[in-house]
Amino acid sequence: MSTPRPSLGPTELPTPATENNLASTALAAFLRQHVRQEELLRSHRLAVMALDASRAHETLEAFAEAVRCHMEIEEEVLLPLYGERVHQPPRFGVAIYRRDHEKISAGLERVRLSLERFAKDPTPEAALFHTDFSHALVHLMEHHDERERAAFFPLLDRSVEARELDAILRADPRAGVG
Ligand SMILES: [Fe+2]
Ligand SMILES: [Fe+2]
Numbered sequence: 001m002s003t004p005r006p007s008l009g010p011t012e013l014p015t016p017a018t019e020n021n022l023a024s025t026a027l028a029a030f031l032r033q034h035v036r037q038e039e040l041l042r043s044h045r046l047a048v049m050a051l052d053a054s055r056a057h058e059t060l061e062a063f064a065e066a067v068r069c070h071m072e073i074e075e076e077v078l079l080p081l082y083g084e085r086v087h088q089p090p091r092f093g094v095a096i097y098r099r100d101h102e103k104i105s106a107g108l109e110r111v112r113l114s115l116e117r118f119a120k121d122p123t124p125e126a127a128l129f130h131t132d133f134s135h136a137l138v139h140l141m142e143h144h145d146e147r148e149r150a151a152f153f154p155l156l157d158r159s160v161e162a163r164e165l166d167a168i169l170r171a172d173p174r175a176g177v178g
Contacts, residue, residue, distance in 0.1 A: 027169065
């Protein structure tokens with residue numbers, strides 16, 4: 001059972017979301033995907049360091065697919081809901097999250113291009129060069145995870161009934177929380 005939570009002032013931020021403090025179990029499972037995405041990107045970076053171009057390609061594409069599905073649900077379902085139901089604190093509006101997604105997509109394209117160069121010549125020097133791009137993407141992902149945990153996830157969880165969020169996410173196979 002959820003305990004009543006104190007109401008927030010207009011500019012106050014809630015406690016950041018974790019996988020364990022959300023009322024909606026489907027939203028918690030959806031948030032857990034951030035961890036999986038980080039693991040896939042880490043596997044990709046390790047494969048490049050091991051000069052294994054084929055594994056580097058596989059892991060990057062698995063990461064890209066996971067991020068694509070996750071962002072699609074956020075863009076099409078959760079951010080519109082956040083826009084409608086949540087009083088968005090300054091610096092945590094819908095536009096900021098959409099901009100983060102664009103930056104992540106652009107960062108991913110740079111990593112893909114860099115990987116193409118690496119695959120033609122998988123040397124330690126090429127791996128080192130690639131690391132600059134993949135590290136920039138790690139930063140974008142970390143920053144975005146922090147921003148989503150700060151307002152988007154906890155405020156959505158407070159403002160929409162857990163039953164409704166669970167039903168919305170479980171009804172959409174793209175969310176991967178069924
Ligand atoms: Fe997310
Ligand atoms: Fe996101």
